[in-house]
Amino acid sequence: MAFYSIGDVAERCGINPVTLRAWQRRYGLLKPQRSEGGHRQFDDDDLQRIEEIKRWIERGVPVGKVKALLDGDKAPEPGNWGVLQEEMMGTLRQVNPAKSRAQIAIFCQHHPVDVLIDNVFIPVRETLSLDHATARIMGSMLDGILIEQAITSLTDSRTKAGRDALLIGWGVEDRTRLWMEAWRLSHRGWRINVFAEPLELPHPEFFPGQHILVWAGKTLSDEQRQQLVHWQKQGYVITAHGAADVL
Template identity: 70%
Template sequence: MTFYSIGDVAERCGINPVTLRAWQRRYGLLKPQRSEGGHRQFDEDDILRIQEIKRWIESGVPVGKVKALLDKGKIPVAGDWVALQEEMMSTLRQVSPARLRTRLALLGREHPVDALIDHVYQPVRERLSLDLNTARVMLSLLDGALIEQAVLHLGEVRRKAGKDALLIGWGIDDRTSLWLEAWRLSHTGWRVDVLAEPLEELHPEFFPGQQIIVWTGKPLSSDQAQRLEHWRRQGYAVAIHAPALSA
C-alpha cells in the first residue's frame, strides 16, 4: 500500500495542510495513520474521503455538518449559497460593525475562504455596488470588515514558516478585491505583504530580490503579457495570481 505525507496530499488535493489538520483534530473527518516517527500517513482511501469532504464544502455545507452527511452516505448536491448571501445582507442592514464581525468569524469557521470569497463576499459586494444610495453605506461597512479580517489573518500567517511574497494590484480599481486575494493566497502557504495602492505601471526593479505576485482581476492584456515576459527574461520573480482565471 502506498502512503502519502500531508504535504503530498495537500498539493494533490489543493488543500492547505493547516486545513487538513483542522479536519482531523477539530471535526474528526480524517483518521490518517502514523509513521514510526509520528508523521501523518494518508492512503488512497483517505484521499478519496478528502475529495468528498471538499465537494461537500464547495457545495455550501458548513464543515461542522459534513461528518454526519458522510456517515449517512449522502451524495453532495449544489449548496444554497444564495441563502448565505441573504443572511449577509440581513446582517448588513443592521449596520452594526460588531454583529458583522461576528458573522464573518462564524462563516470563516464553517467554510473555506476560497468559497466564501467566490460565492458570498464578492456576489454580495457586486449586488450592493449596483445601488447608488443606502446600499453604498452597507458596501463600505462590508469592505472595511473584510479588509480587517484579511489583515488579521495575514498577520497570523506571517508569524509562521512560509514563502514570502509582495502582492501588487496592477491596473485595478477595486482595492478590497486585492485584500481578498491576499487573504486567499495566505491560505496556500504564502506570507503576503500587500502594496495597498494599486499601480498603473509596474516597476519590479523597485523591489529587487522579492517575489512579486500580481493581481489584475481580469485576463492580461497583450501589452501586460509582453511586459511580464520581458521582466521574467530580465530575471525578476513576477507571477500572476488568477484563481478564477487560468493561473
Template identity: 60%
Template sequence: MTRYSIGEVAERCGINPVTLRAWQRRYGLLKPQRSEGGHRQFDDQDIRRIEEIKRWVESGVPVGKVKALLEGEVLDTHDGWTRLQEELVAVLRQVKPSKLRAKIATMGRENPADTLIDHVILPVRQRLGLEQNTARALCSFLDGALIDYVAFCLTAERKKPGKDALLIGWNSEDRPRLWLEAWRLSQQGWRIDVLAEPLENPRPDLFPGLQLFVWTGKKLTQRQQEQLEQWQQAGFTIAAAD
C-alpha cells in the same frame, strides 16, 4: 502507518489548519489521533475524508450538513452558497460591526478561502454594487470588515514558515478585492504584504529580491502581458495573481 501533523495535512490538502480544527471541534467531521504530546496526528484515511469533505463544501453544501452526507443520508444540498450569501446580507443589514466581524470570522474558519471568496463574498459584493445608494453604503461597510479580517489572517500567516511576497494592484481600483486576493495567496503558502495603492506602472526594480504578484482584476491586456514578460526576462520574480 504513516502519521501527519495538522500543518502537513493543511499543506497537502490545501486547507487552513484553522478550518480543519473547526471541522473537528464544531462539526465532529474529523477524529484525529493524538501524539503523546497532545498534537493532532492524521493518517491516510483521515486525508481521504478531508478531501471528501472539501469536495462537498466546494460544491456548495453547508458544512453543517456534510456529516450526515458522509454517513449516507440523503439531503437537499442545493441551497448552500445561496444560504450563506443571505446570512451574510442579513447580518450586514443590521449595521452592527461586531456581529459582522463575527460572521465573517466564522465563515472564514469553516470554509476554504477560495470557495468562500468566489461563492459567497464576491456574489454579495456584486449584488450590493448593482443596487441603490443604501446597498452601496452597506457594500462599503462590508469591505471595511473584510479588509480588517484579511489583515488579521495575513498577520497570522506571516508568523508561520513560508515564502515572502508582495501583492501589487495594477490599474485596478478595487482595493477590497486586492485584499481578498492577498488572502487567497496566503493560503498557498505565501507570507503576503499588500501595496496599499494600485499602480499604473509597477516598478519591480524598487523591490529587489522579493517575489512580486500583480493583480489587475481582469485578463491582462496584450501590453500588460508583454510588460510582464519583459520584467521576467530582466530577472525579476514577478507573476500575475490569478
C-alpha cells in the same frame, strides 16, 4: 507512515486550523490520531479526506451534509450559496459591525476562505454595488471588515513557514478585492506584503530578488501578458495571480 501536525496540514491543504478543529469536533468529519502529548496527528489518508471535503464544499454542499457523502450515502444536489449570501445581507442591513464581523468569523470556521471569497463575499459586494445610499453604507462597512480579516490573516501567516511575496494590484481600482486576494494567498501558504494602492505599472526593477505577484482582475490583457513575459525574460521573479493565471 508519515504524520503531520495540524499546522502542517493547514499549510498543505490551505485550511485554517480553526476550520479543521470545527470539522472534527462539530461535524465529525475528521478523526486524527493523538500523540503521547495529546496533539493531533494526521496521516496521508486524512489529507486525502480533507481534499475530498473541500471538493464537496466547493460544489456548494453544506458542511453539515458532507459526512453522509463521505460515508457513502447518496450525493445531494449542490447547495445554494444564496443562503449564506442572504444571511450576510440580513446581518449587514442591521448596520452593526460587531454582528457582521462575528458572522464572517463563523463562516470562516466552517468553510475554506477561497470558497467564501468566490461564492459569498464577492457576490454580496456585487449586490451592494447598487447605486443607492443604504447599499453603499452597507458595502463600505463590509469592505472594512473584510480588509480587517485579511490583515489579521496576513499577520498570522508571517509567524509560520511559507513563501514570501509582494502582492501588487496592476491597473485595477478595487482595493478591497486586492486585500481579499492577499487573504486568499495567505491561506495558500504565502507570507504576503500587499501594496494598498494598485499601480499602473509594477516596476519590478524596484524590488530586485523579491518574488512579485501581480493581480489584474480575472485575466491579464494581451499587453499585460507581453509585459509580464518581458520582465520574466529579464530575470525578474514576477508571476500573475488570478482565476485565469493559477500559481
